[in-house]
Amino acid sequence: MPGLLKHKKVRSEAEIPTSSMADIAFLLLIFFLVTTTIDVDTGIGMTLPPELDPEVEPPPVKERNILTVLINAQGQVLLENEASAINQVRAEVVRHVQNNGADEAYAESADKAVVSIKTDRQTPYDMYIQALDEVWMAYFEMWDSEARKLGAANYQDYRDSLGPDDENLVRERIPAQISLAEPDIGDGSI
Amino acid sequence: MSQHFKKKAQTSQGIPTASLPDIIFMLLIFFMVTTVLREQDVQVRTILPKAEALTKIEQKRYVSYIWMGPEKLGNNEFGDTKVQIDDALIEDLTNIRTIMYRKLSEEPRLIVSLRVDEESEMGIVTDVQQELRKGGTLRINYSSKRDVQTR
Numbered sequence: 001m002p003g004l005l006k007h008k009k010v011r012s013e014a015e016i017p018t019s020s021m022a023d024i025a026f027l028l029l030i031f032f033l034v035t036t037t038i039d040v041d042t043g044i045g046m047t048l049p050p051e052l053d054p055e056v057e058p059p060p061v062k063e064r065n066i067l068t069v070l071i072n073a074q075g076q077v078l079l080e081n082e083a084s085a086i087n088q089v090r091a092e093v094v095r096h097v098q099n100n101g102a103d104e105a106y107a108e109s110a111d112k113a114v115v116s117i118k119t120d121r122q123t124p125y126d127m128y129i130q131a132l133d134e135v136w137m138a139y140f141e142m143w144d145s146e147a148r149k150l151g152a153a154n155y156q157d158y159r160d161s162l163g164p165d166d167e168n169l170v171r172e173r174i175p176a177q178i179s180l181a182e183p184d185i186g187d188g189s190i
Numbered sequence: 191m192s193q194h195f196k197k198k199a200q201t202s203q204g205i206p207t208a209s210l211p212d213i214i215f216m217l218l219i220f221f222m223v224t225t226v227l228r229e230q231d232v233q234v235r236t237i238l239p240k241a242e243a244l245t246k247i248e249q250k251r252y253v254s255y256i257w258m259g260p261e262k263l264g265n266n267e268f269g270d271t272k273v274q275i276d277d278a279l280i281e282d283l284t285n286i287r288t289i290m291y292r293k294l295s296e297e298p299r300l301i302v303s304l305r306v307d308e309e310s311e312m313g314i315v316t317d318v319q320q321e322l323r324k325g326g327t328l329r330i331n332y333s334s335k336r337d338v339q340t341r
Contacts, residue, residue, distance in 0.1 A: 024214065042336065044241055045329070047328050049328070125239065130239070132243075137242055
């Protein structure tokens with residue numbers, strides 16, 4: 001009889017209950033689930049040109065190397081002085097950049113090609129973004145095909161395969177040179 | 191007789207810990223409810239344009255926002271296009287260069303995200319861009335949403 005009692009005493013030793021640990025973890029999990037914003041901020045990245053020194057002339061760019069995209073206050077697009085639709089911009093940019101000197105009107109080589117986007121002060125922002133989007137999509141397509149020449153599935157794969165010190169050959173061959181021209185005073189004309 | 195004494199000693203003397211998780215939960219819920227995650231009160235309407243050629247901004251802490259759009263007046267009415275940085279509407283656009291210069295000196299990898307309403311005109315966007323160039327903050331991002339329909 002005394003032996004049984006001794007056994008009982010050992011069992012009643014105090015312990016921190018750990019069965020609710022899972023609940024605590026779940027609650028924390030739910031908290032972070034609720035507070036974390038899942039939608040990533042997306043947008044079209046650009047680098048603005050640095051402030052120009054008024055005394056230094058900008059380097060001359062040959063007229064044929066520039067593809068001008070004009071958008072007027074009504075949202076109409078003028079591609080190299082020809083009225084066109086916004087969805088023609090992409091093909092035109094590809095043709096301009098990949099011309100390699102074949103056509104007189106387009107760029108001499110891909111690394112010299114510049115796309116200039118010029119707007120009015122009254123141009124709707126939406127139209128500007130659409131045009132910029134088309135130009136970027138053209139470059140993305142060209143980068144994809146250039147990356148495939150280098151043996152990658154697409155440009156994203158190629159870029160992921162690069163080390164931090166590796167040169168990005170695709171970007172070197174086809175640099176995205178997009179110039180945002182300063183707008184006219186906007187009297188409706190371009 | 192001795193059995194009686196033993197039984198009495200068995201009643202636990204410690205603080206009951208069974209309700210401890212509940213207390214912690216209550217605290218957690220209290221903090222959850224009262225904590226305001228730093229959120230800017232945007233005073234202008236920004237319906238973002240849609241685009242395809244999107245890049246993601248992974249490093250959110252480098253991002254500083256500039257909102258541009260018609261000012262919210264309440265009752266679904268909208269005023270003139272205004273520029274907002276952090277919590278204040280910017281009346282004089284030339285202040286942007288000093289604001290941005292200060293932000294850039296704090297965080298050299300700063301990316302300025304322009305959240306512009308799609309119905310804005312390019313004039314104000316260009317003015318802000320010129321100010322950003324003067325402030326030296328050259329990395330910008332035109333915040334836009336993914337185009338659902340394929341053009």
